[in-house]
Amino acid sequence: MEITASLVKELRERSGAGMMECKKALAENNGDIDVAMESLRKTGLAKADKKAGRVAAEGRVVLAANGGKAVLVEINSETDFVAKDENFISFTNGVADTALASGAADADALKSAKLGGGTVEEARAALIAKVGENVQVRRLVKLDSSNIVAGYVHGGRIGVLVEIKGGDVELARGLAMHVAAMNPPYIKASDVPADFIAKEKEIELAKMSEKEKAKPADILEKIISGKIAKIINEVTLTGQPYALNTDQSVDAVLKAAGAEVITFQRLAVGEGIEKVVEDYAAEVAKAMQV
Structure with a gap:
């Protein structure tokens, strides 16, 4: 069969592969476009396997939401250059929409969900073949509630979901923006672990001078308690100054709206991944010696 232009x-267009790769696949499969497509997918999977061990610490956090349902998905690439590529962006947006529609519980379950004419995993392999980098669907968090749910993504790198009881969507989104900026470990004071408080007391006591330590026990306890209260405010969402109005604490904003934060989820691109700093000059020099 003649392989026409x-x-x-x-x-x-269907595969996203290079022109010569497409021509070769068609020639090897007698011009059968469906078989050629399958062949390219298999090639893409092989290329994906070869790149699977490479560190992917860049990428995007993407959001999809519908009413009380919302998901955040972290999808990684090896470089920021690919993270800004339109093919990568299109893939990540599609994965987020699939995550919301499929109800996948986690990133592993999401891999087998339908995306386009195949699965998320097949689309990932095809993208790897196209961009030439390792791509990983790393994490998925979601909220599904009858309460108010809102999400916010900052610069494609930090994403937050917030669930509140009372208030409105505007407040929930403002709180999501606050969490993105301030990254509080806990929601309120009662969530702070006792061992954390005990350790902070120990540290504050060690920092005090001998003269301060010689104060009466009740006064010393008040001084330490004041320092711990300040630390607790710093590590809790409700204790922090509200990022959108620093004259008020988050707690004051919530009380004024008759609202309560039930939970929040926060993802930041690459957190917890050990990045490898490449010495490209050395790499080129090494290649020249081969």
Whole structure:
């Protein structure tokens, strides 16, 4: 069968592979575009396997939401350059929409969910073949509630979901923006672990001078308690000054709205991944010696 330019163009559009790869796949499969497509997918998977061990610490956090349902998905690439590529962005947006629609419980379950004409995992492998980098669907968090749910993504790198009882969507989104900026470990004082408080007391006591330590026990306890209260405010959402109005604490804003924060989820691109700093000059020099 003759391999026409239009046939190559169609396969290229369907697969996203290079022109020569498409032409070769069609020639090897007697011009059968469906079989050629399958062949390219298999090639893409092989390329994906070779790149799977490479560190992917850049990427995007993407949000999809509908009423009380919302998801955040972290999808990683090796470089910021690919993270800004339109093919990568299109893939991440599609994965977020699939995560919301499928109800996948986590990133592993999401891999087998349907995306386009195949699965998320197949689309990931095809993207790897196209961009030439390792791509990983790393994490998924979600909220599904009859309460108010809102999400916020800052610069594609930090994403937050917030669930509140009372208040409105505008307040929930403002709180999501606050969590993105301030990253509080806990919601309120009662959530702070006792061992954390005990350790902070020990540290504050060690920092005090001998003269301060010689004060009466009740006064010393008041001084330490004041310092611990300040630390608790710093590590709790409700204790922090509200990022959108620093004249008020988050607690004051919530009370004014008759609202309560039930939970929040926060993802930041690459957190917890050990990044490898490449010495490109050394790499090139090494390659020249081969």
